[in-house]
Amino acid sequence: MTTSTYQERDRGRTVTLTVGTRFSVELEENPTTGYKWSAPEFDGRSLALEADDYTLAKGAAIGGGGTRKFGFAVKSTGRTTIRLAYRRPWEKDTAPEATFELTVIGTR
Amino acid sequence: MAMAAAAAAPPYPPAIDWRHFPAHAPLPAGDYVTPVRDQKTCGSCVAFGTLAAFEAAIRIHDKNPAKAVDLSEADLFYCHAEAEHGRHCSGPSGGWWPDAALACCQNPGVVDEPCFPYTPGDQPCKKCTDWKKRLTKIAKWQKITSTTAMKQWLATRGPLITCFTVYADFYSYHSGIYHHVSGALEGGHCVCCVGYDDARRYWICKNSWNTTWGDHGFFNIAYGQVGIDAAMWALEI
Numbered sequence: 001m002t003t004s005t006y007q008e009r010d011r012g013r014t015v016t017l018t019v020g021t022r023f024s025v026e027l028e029e030n031p032t033t034g035y036k037w038s039a040p041e042f043d044g045r046s047l048a049l050e051a052d053d054y055t056l057a058k059g060a061a062i063g064g065g066g067t068r069k070f071g072f073a074v075k076s077t078g079r080t081t082i083r084l085a086y087r088r089p090w091e092k093d094t095a096p097e098a099t100f101e102l103t104v105i106g107t108r
Numbered sequence: 109m110a111m112a113a114a115a116a117a118p119p120y121p122p123a124i125d126w127r128h129f130p131a132h133a134p135l136p137a138g139d140y141v142t143p144v145r146d147q148k149t150c151g152s153c154v155a156f157g158t159l160a161a162f163e164a165a166i167r168i169h170d171k172n173p174a175k176a177v178d179l180s181e182a183d184l185f186y187c188h189a190e191a192e193h194g195r196h197c198s199g200p201s202g203g204w205w206p207d208a209a210l211a212c213c214q215n216p217g218v219v220d221e222p223c224f225p226y227t228p229g230d231q232p233c234k235k236c237t238d239w240k241k242r243l244t245k246i247a248k249w250q251k252i253t254s255t256t257a258m259k260q261w262l263a264t265r266g267p268l269i270t271c272f273t274v275y276a277d278f279y280s281y282h283s284g285i286y287h288h289v290s291g292a293l294e295g296g297h298c299v300c301c302v303g304y305d306d307a308r309r310y311w312i313c314k315n316s317w318n319t320t321w322g323d324h325g326f327f328n329i330a331y332g333q334v335g336i337d338a339a340m341w342a343l344e345i
Contacts, residue, residue: 030151030198031294032274034317054292057200062271062296063151064202086149089279090321097149 006102014103021074022050025082027100029054030065034088035097037068043080046106048073074106118306120259125303125312126164126267127326129173138173140164141267141302144325145181146318148228150197153298154204155185156316157269160300161343162213162246164267169345178221179244180235187224187233188212197230206269206298206341210249213343217243249343255331258340259304268340270313271298275334281322285310286329301340302326311336 004023006013017023029037031054040049051071057064072082081103085096131137142163147156159179166177189195189204192212196202212218223236236242252258252268261268276291285308303312310328313336319325329336 028198030149030202031276032153032203032297033147033149033151034279034321035149036279054294056293056295057198057202059200059202060151060295061154061195061201061203061205062298063153063204064295065151065198066295088317088321 008100010102011100012102014105016105016107017074019074019076019106019108023072023074024051025070025072025084025100025102027068027084027086028065029068029086030063032063032065034090035086036089037070037100038085038087038096040070041083042072042104043078046074046076046078046080047082047104048075072104074104077106077108079103079105118259119256120263122307123303123305124259124263126168126262127302127312135168135171136173140167140173141300141314142167142177144314144319145226145316147181147316150185150228150230151202152181152185152189152197152204152228153316154206154209154271155181155189157271157298157300158206158209158213158341158343159184159218160314160316161267161269161341162218162244164300164302165246165265165343165345166244168266179218180221180224180226182221182224182226183219183233183235183239184209184212186231187235190230191233197228203296206271207251210246210269210341210343213246214249215245217245219243246343246345249341251339251341253339255337258301258337259306261340261342262301262304265342265344267314268301268342269298270301270311270336270340271296272329272336273297273334279321281327283323284328286327286333288334301336
């Protein structure tokens with residue numbers, strides 16, 4: 001079983017992964033600004049979200065941020081797009097500061 | 109039978125709120141707290157918390173709650189935290205420290221907002237050409253660790269700078285008194301403390317997450333919660 005990590009540079013990519021593969025999406029986040037990556041949207045028949053963790057960067061001072069890591073597993077064949085939005089939870093009606101999309105094609 | 113000794117009154121008034129300061133010689137009544145700002149996506153809260161206290165101190169010093177004062181968070185963060193101290197909006201060198209920010213407010217001082225308007229994101233220091241003539245400085249500053257001294261300062265001198273730990277339940281605050289109940293640790297944050305209420309045991313703070321958050325950008329937080337009163341920083345004009 002392989003483990004891959006997708007980051008900011010992978011925004012908009014399409015990747016092909018075999019069923020059973022575990023992978024993560026790791027993005028810079030600074031929640032003390034009020035901004036966070038939203039819970040990911042995807043087709044739950046194709047993927048499973050297994051982890052949602054935030055790690056403060058070593059060396060961060062007051063106001064410093066860290067990394068948000070979403071862990072996934074490919075459940076079945078098919079195509080789905082993971083969508084994330086970087087926004088303040090209470091500003092639901094405003095456009096996000098950033099978005100991230102990764103399309104996953106599950107294969108045998 | 110001996111009379112029970114009356115409890116000594118604390119050396120500060122029961123409540124202070126610099127947003128609604130009553131006339132008290134030599135200060136006229138009014139709102140000495142400048143408008144709520146928005147740091148947006150940059151971890152520059154130390155600059156915002158520090159200058160919120162600095163701006164209020166200017167209004168108090170000038171005995172003018174209506175004085176238009178807006179100092180440049182961009183100058184403090186991008187010209188000092190970034191250019192001189194190697195700090196950034198995020199990442200392993202993200203954020204800053206109040207002591208360092210106050211030292212910069214003392215020397216060389218901070219320019220006004222129009223001289224270097226704030227936009228979020230790491231960037232070079234680009235102040236107006238006559239920036240040296242537009243500096244405002246503090247005379248001195250100190251770190252306070254006694255809650256009695258914090259209240260005395262708030263009651264007699266003005267707002268303070270404070271830092272605390274943000275947990276996920278802080279985002280959903282909109283009124284009342286914040287107590288941490290649930291949610292993951294998100295990191296350290298710096299704000300300006302503009303008052304307190306001893307009867308209900310809370311501090312009144314000005315955040316830098318725009319007026320869309322909290323109680324029009326402000327929040328009340330219970331004494332002793334999430335490190336809010338472990339230390340505060342005071343400045344003098």
